[in-house]
Amino acid sequence: MACFNSRSIKYGLLRMLLIASMIGGVILKPLLLPASEKTTLTVALTGKFPPFSFYSEKGELAGFDVDVAKEIAGHLERELVLVATEWDGIIAGLLLKKYDAVIGAMAITPERSKKVNFSQPYAYSGAQLFIHRQKEGKIRDIHDLPGARVGVGLGETYEQFLREKHPAIELVTYKAMTDIFQDVLNGRLDGFVTDRLVGSYQIGQGGMPFVAAGPLLYEEQLAIPVTKDNNELLGRINGALRQMEKSGELKVLHDKWFAPPSKKEAGAVSQMAAPVVVKKLLRGFGITLLVGLSSCFLGLMAAIPFGIILHRKIDYLTALLRFWNDFIRATPLLIQLFFVYFGAPQIGIVLSPLQAAIITLTINAAAYMAEVIRSGLLAVDYGQNLAGIALGLTKFHVFRFVVWPQAFRIALPPLMNAVVALIKETSLIAVISVAEVIREAQSIISVTYNPIKYYFIVGLLFFIISFPLMKLSGRMERNIKAKGFSHA
């Protein structure tokens, strides 16, 4: 009928979706959170904070916090379920009972204590300034740094402390320690403040030329938060910690993970086995594609009626939809993700991270695609309607056979662009702990300390998917132009 066959495109999309969902189905199982029962202890941590928590060479969660969580679950006689989530939303998730407790090197602070109850401390550490070895003589401690640029992890307690006590220092916040390392190496930062234990460990692992400068800025007590209404669990966790202290278990674990770096081979940069890296990246990319393509497909299904309603101006329905679409397009996707993931449980709908991601991206895709479809309909000359009516076709037939096929062809190239944009935006879903490809890359980088290599690979993966889609879109556009469509 037409030069490019819309049916083959439809089947192509369907097939891609099917493959993506098959890949997804196999690898997603561990991600879908089971409803917490009394036989399990669900514990959240970031998985990106070695040696407290990180992904081992085998691709499994490991670290001091993981071992502590295992011991506590053992004492409580519960099965341990670990949830790796972003630090940004870790307390919000606890308050919504996405997990029972956080064992994530969290320091006790008055602000946090207002929202959650902390156990007794299970480790002691503190804030330490680290600098490049080359500056060792020039910078003796924090007081030598007014006007200098200092890196801290976003949302960590050091940020607040430095702002209050050392306001002359210019603070730069980062999401990952490896990014801070990179910027100290680049000379963008004069130093960074982090946990003394973690910092020393990571510097040793990464073979970084950094040293501690000055004494501890302050001491921190690391403890386990639970929700305010969960005193029973808190009591049992404290009981377990007391026993672990008494028996010396806690000391054994502490030494296992925080032994001075001198014990390790000097300059040995830690590695991750190649098959593990490949598996993690492919699994992450499978999830990226699953979320991206299924949201695009579902979004398009919703966008078609939405676009038609917007174009036809059906009273209140159009006004409502117009407001909704503008609202979605005017707010950041990140905020929408938080809203769906953390907000839906408030009205009794508990969504898994993956469900929340697909729903949010679908809503987002529907809003953008509905506008594309509306402008496609708008681009069809009104005379086409008149010609159809004059030939005796009903209004429905005119739409079905004359207006819609033209509008859809005009809309296809911008729709393809929307698909490409959406697939790239899936990287944001990591904040609600969906293990998409960039999150997987970050967890690899937290062990290998090689951000440039792994971000390059991730970029390449996105390119491999997006480039053919963009080429296809360009070909469609030329096709449409060749046929003399209006405004195409």
Added chain:
Amino acid sequence: MLKIEGLSYTYPGGLQALKNIQFEVPPQEIFSIMGRSGSGKTTLLKCIVKFLKPDRGRIELHGQDIFQMDERRFRQSIGIVFQNLYLFPHLTVMENMTLAPMQVLKKSKREAEEEAMATLKRLGIEAIRQSYPSQISGGQAQRVAIARALILKPQYLLLDEPTSALDVETTDEFGRWLLDLKAETTFVIVTHDVPFAAKIATSGVLMAGGEIKARGSVQEIGQPG
């Protein structure tokens, strides 16, 4: 018989485009509505095909008010070819021709295609049946648009400025071709091209400022002054 009685139309902005228009179009003729741009010709045409509803007056087809007629019967009785033609760009010439017969008259694809083929052959454009509208010339497109309207066998076919996109030679050929067809269909040609109208039309009206200024034989009313 198509009969217009006391027709007036005022646009929502307040411009009165038609004032008390009155005339009849006898069957099996080529009837011409002439006048300069802005004289109200196209507004009149839009009223006759019910795209505009007049404020006053009646349009009758065989004694029946067209606004009371069954929609499908009306569309089969009076066809129109727009100045811009409005061929469907996503369909081939053949598909442009068969869409209405299949959807409106519920003909089978084969039957619709056979009839379309016969019409295309008669107009000498069967070779382009698989082409898309963007791939054919202006003259060919003009013929396809008329063929698409003729396939429903209307009693009246209105043509809005049919020669505006044609060169002199094609215009002459087009005129001969209309004369051949007038036994089956009555043509109402809206045009500012008086010489063309004079060659083919038997009678007509001359419009200016929304009113009919002259009526009768085209040779007479077409005279300047």
